[in-house]
Amino acid sequence: MTQADYLAKFWMxxxxxxxxxxxxxxxxxxxxxxxxxxRAVGRCLKNLPEDSNLPWHRVLNAKGxxxxxxxxxxxxxxxxxxxxxxxxxxxxxxxxxxxxxRG
DNA sequence: TGAGTGACTGTCC
DNA sequence: CGGACAGCCACTC
Numbered sequence: 001m002t003q004a005d006y007l008a009k010f011w012m013x014x015x016x017x018x019x020x021x022x023x024x025x026x027x028x029x030x031x032x033x034x035x036x037x038x039r040a041v042g043r044c045l046k047n048l049p050e051d052s053n054l055p056w057h058r059v060l061n062a063k064g065x066x067x068x069x070x071x072x073x074x075x076x077x078x079x080x081x082x083x084x085x086x087x088x089x090x091x092x093x094x095x096x097x098x099x100x101x102r103g
Numbered sequence: 104t105g106a107g108t109g110a111c112t113g114t115c116c
Numbered sequence: 117c118g119g120a121c122a123g124c125c126a127c128t129c
Contacts, residue, residue, distance in 0.1 A: 003125090003126075024111085024112085025110075025111050025112080026111070026112055026113085029111090029112095035112095036111090036112070036113090036123070036124060037111090037124070037125080038110095038111035038112055038124080039109070039110090039111050039112085039124060039125065039126085040111090040124080040125065040126080041110080041111080042109070042110040042111060043109080043110080043125085043126065043127085044110090045110055046109085046110055056110085059110080060110090061110080061111060061112085062111070062112060062113085066110085067109095067110040067111080068110070074110085078110095
């Protein structure tokens with residue numbers, strides 16, 4: 001197993017998250033077959049090129065919150081993309097129970 | 104070479 | 117509900 005192996009799997013899992021649904025970093029890692037590799041998922045997204053068509057905005061942390069400072073451009077961008085798909089925010093949190101994707 | 108860091112998490116107070 | 121903590125692993129000094 002190499003780094004490229006799970007990065008590729010994370011990519012695939014994320015690509016399969018349905019519109020209007022979300023998954024946590026841990027979920028993505030587990031679905032890809034690498035439980036406890038949440039951080040690796042984060043790294044994966046961090047390295048994503050701007051022009052990738054990966055729905056990276058559907059991935060959030062276990063608290064149901066975005067992993068960016070709330071006053072950052074990234075936060076606003078991700079939140080807008082999610083709301084555009086019908087994902088509801090309660091203050092700064094998402095109703096995970098309602099939108100969490102079960103592969 | 105080793106310590107610090109980070110788009111993280113589950114468990115245990 | 118929140119805070120501390122130990123796993124986790126590639127990357128950067």
